[in-house]
Every structure is written in C-alpha cells, then in structure tokens.
Amino acid sequence: MSANQPPHSAAKDLIPPPTMTARYTNSEWAARIKETEKSLSISKERHPVPRRPEDVAKFIDHTLLKLDATGAQIDGLCAEARNEGFKTVCVRLNFVARAVSNLRGSPVGVACVIGFHEGTQDLTEKIKEAHAALSAGATELDIVLNHPLLTLPSPSYEEIYVELASLRNLAPSPVCLKLILETSQLSPQQITAACVLASAARFDFVKTSTGFNGRGASEEDVRRMSSAAALLAANERDGAGEGGAARMQVKASGGIRGWEDCRRMLECGATRIGTSSGVWIMRELREREKDAEKGGGWLVGRGRELRGCILMRRLGVLRWRVV
Ligand SMILES: O=C[C@H](O)COP(=O)(O)O
Numbered sequence: 001m002s003a004n005q006p007p008h009s010a011a012k013d014l015i016p017p018p019t020m021t022a023r024y025t026n027s028e029w030a031a032r033i034k035e036t037e038k039s040l041s042i043s044k045e046r047h048p049v050p051r052r053p054e055d056v057a058k059f060i061d062h063t064l065l066k067l068d069a070t071g072a073q074i075d076g077l078c079a080e081a082r083n084e085g086f087k088t089v090c091v092r093l094n095f096v097a098r099a100v101s102n103l104r105g106s107p108v109g110v111a112c113v114i115g116f117h118e119g120t121q122d123l124t125e126k127i128k129e130a131h132a133a134l135s136a137g138a139t140e141l142d143i144v145l146n147h148p149l150l151t152l153p154s155p156s157y158e159e160i161y162v163e164l165a166s167l168r169n170l171a172p173s174p175v176c177l178k179l180i181l182e183t184s185q186l187s188p189q190q191i192t193a194a195c196v197l198a199s200a201a202r203f204d205f206v207k208t209s210t211g212f213n214g215r216g217a218s219e220e221d222v223r224r225m226s227s228a229a230a231l232l233a234a235n236e237r238d239g240a241g242e243g244g245a246a247r248m249q250v251k252a253s254g255g256i257r258g259w260e261d262c263r264r265m266l267e268c269g270a271t272r273i274g275t276s277s278g279v280w281i282m283r284e285l286r287e288r289e290k291d292a293e294k295g296g297g298w299l300v301g302r303g304r305e306l307r308g309c310i311l312m313r314r315l316g317v318l319r320w321r322v323v
Contacts, residue, residue: 019123020165022158023200029157033193036231040192043227049266053285054085056262059271061111061140061251062278063090065211071098078102084282088140090274092116093133100137111140111176114167117212119144119182123163130170140176142251142274143167144210147182150190157197164201178205178251178272183221184214191221195228199236199248205272209254216254217261219268225250226269259284 024032050056062081064073074095081089081103088109089099099110112133115121121129130141146163149156164179171177179198183191198206206225208217233247252265253274259281262273275281 019127020162020169022162023165024158024161026154026157029161029193029197030155033157033189033196036196036228036235037189037192040224040228040231042223043230043269044223045269046267047269049263051285053282053289056285057085057278057282058087059266059273060084060086060262060278060281061088061090061142061253061272061274062086063211063253063274063276065090065092065113065116065276067092069095071095074098075102078108080279081108082106084278086278087272090140090142093129093136096133096136096138109139109176110137111142111178112136112138113142113144113180113210115144115146116142117144117210119146119180120148121146123166126163126167127170130167134171134175139174140178141167141171142178142180142207144180145182145194147185147190147194150186150193155190155193157193160194161197161201164197164203168201168203173202173204176205177203178207179203180207180210180253181225182210182213183208183218183225184216188220188224191224192228195225195232195248199229199232203248204246205249205251207251207253207272207274211254211274211276217252217256217265217270219264222250222252222265222268222270256281259288 062077062084064077074091075098077089078099086108088111089103090111090113091099093112096110096112103110114129114133115126126143130143133141146160149160168177179194181191181194186194195206206229208221208225229248229250249271250269251272251274252270256262256265256273256275257277257280262275262281265273
C-alpha cells in the first residue's frame with residue numbers, strides 16, 4: 001500500500017464505531033496528571049539535527065490551511081512536496097481527495113486537520129470529519145484538542161479522554177494521529193495534562209499549535225512535551241502509568257519560518273515540523289550548502305563557549321559567525 005492510499009482497504013464503507021466509555025473519573029485523572037507533573041524533569045538535551053536538505057525534508061509536513069486556499073494552490077503544494085520529498089502535505093478536509101490524487105504513487109502522505117482550528121466541535125462532528133478524511137485517503141489526522149475543557153476551573157479530563165480514545169478507535173494504527181494542543185492557550189501544567197491524556201489514548205504525536213491562535217511553537221513547550229512523552233513511555237514500560245506502548249513524538253508547528261526556527265525545534269526534541277514555509281527552509285539549506293562548497297564550511301561544536309560556528313571564506317578572508 002502506498003503512503004497515500006486509504007489506510008483501511010474498505011475505508012469508503014467504514015462505519016464509525018461507537019464512542020469509547022470513560023476510563024477514569026476526573027479526580028482519578030487529576031491524581032495521575034499531578035503525579036506525572038511531580039516526576040517530570042525537563043530535559044536540556046540537544047537532539048541531533050540533520051543538515052542535508054533531503055534529510056530535513058523528511059521531517060516536514062508541508063502545510064496549507066488558509067481558508068481561502070484554492071485548488072490550484074493545493075496542486076502546487078503537492079508538486080512541491082513531491083519534488084522536495086516532504087513527509088506529508090497537511091490540508092483541510094475539502095482538499096484531501098485532491099491531494100491524494102495529486103500524490104498517488106509517491107511516498108508523500110496526506111495529513112488532514114480535524115476540528116480546525118478551535119477544537120470545540122462536539123465529538124460526533126469530529127468523528128464525522130475524521131471518517132470522511134480517512135475515506136478520502138488521508139494517512140494522518142491532526143486533531144485539535146478541545147482545549148477549553150482543559151482550562152475550566154474543574155477540567156473535564158474524562159470528556160477529553162473519551163474524545164481522544166474514540167478517535168483512536170475510529171482510526172487505528174497505521175493511521176498517524178496527532179493531537180494539536182494549542183499550547184499558547186495552556187499553562188505548562190495543562191500541557192502536561194494534555195500529554196497524559198493523549199498518551200493514554202495512544203496518540204502518535206502531540207503537536208504544539210494550529211498556527212491560527214496565539215503564538216506558535218516555542219522551545220519551552222517542545223522540551224516539556226518531549227520530556228513528558230519520554231516519562232510516560234518509561235512509566236508504561238515499568239507498568240506504572242498511562243503512557244502509550246510506543247513513545248509519543250512531538251510535532252512543532254506555528255510560526256516556523258526559516259531554517260533557524262526549524263533547527264531549534266528539532267534540537268529540542270521535535271521529530272516533525274508543521275510549516276507553511278517548507279520550500280523557503282529548503283532553499284535556505286541549499287544556499288548554505290552552496291556557501292560551504294565555495295570554500296567555506298560548517299563547523300558545528302558543542303563546546304561550553306560556542307554552540308556552533310560557521311567558518312566562511314569569502315575572497316580569501318576567513319570569517320566566523322556564531323549561530
Ligand atoms: O499546522 C501547521 C500550522 O498551521 C502551520 O503554521 P504556519 O503557517 O505558521 O507555518
């Protein structure tokens with residue numbers, strides 16, 4: 001099956017399964033979340049970052065979610081994704097079938113946003129959208145968390161979990177499920193809570209932002225999400241928690257405009273980048289490669305004083321620039 005074929009052979013006839021029932025009460029969830037927050041230590045690790053454009057491309061969801069996007073723009077997006085070797089194109093439901101048809105025969109997947117961008121649609125609506133997206137051939141679903149339920153004075157953890165588990169039930173692996181937290185709307189503790197619930201519902205990714213509400217991805221949020229995912233997976237291995245069988249990954253999205261933003265997110269532990277600037281990032285990387293070929297070079301260090309240096313030689317002059 002190619003990556004952009006419907007994940008279920010009979011996806012067109014798929015009947016949405018019944019919604020899941022609650023797993024724990026709100027106070028039981030609250031205790032689990034509190035325990036996770038207590039044991040959470042935010043990693044300062046610098047994750048290895050690829051540099052070659054063709055390697056970076058595999059981390060990128062090439063995204064076009066503007067409400068006024070046209071069919072021609074979606075065709076262009078798909079052509080760019082094919083050329084660059086991006087991981088997926090990320091589009092709204094009305095363009096999934098078009099993107100699938102454009103990308104047939106290529107390894108580029110099609111991600112569809114669900115509940116975009118507020119996240120407050122009821123579960124039936126989200127299930128309908130997810131079902132339609134899968135039937136049209138989406139391979140990944142980026143679902144917006146109903147974040148107002150998490151920010152209530154008494155958060156509705158039960159309701160959030162039922163929603164996530166029901167969507168996972170509708171879209172089992174290998175469909176890749178990402179939960180968009182909209183971190184700009186959440187406190188650090190609420191971000192941890194969302195990670196606990198997503199992991200318990202066996203989501204593949206937690207994702208920072210829609211790009212339509214408040215600030216986008218931040219290093220702090222990505223580090224917190226990545227550390228929480230690692231802790232939850234370790235707890236699961238020890239039989240002590242609610243973590244997914246596999247470690248959840250982190251998608252950074254919103255406001256990632258150039259290579260420097262992209263690099264910082266990968267270094268903090270993101271393994272997927274959602275951006276509408278993918279082509280510019282690739283262009284920038286290629287220009288850097290050309291610079292290096294002209295006689296300069298990249299020196300990347302992890303010394304105490306310098307995080308990394310670019311050695312550039314232009315007209316026989318050596319120049320150092322701290323990055
Ligand atoms: O999901 C991805 C975001 O919508 C992309 O946001 P951006 O347009 O700020 O790159």
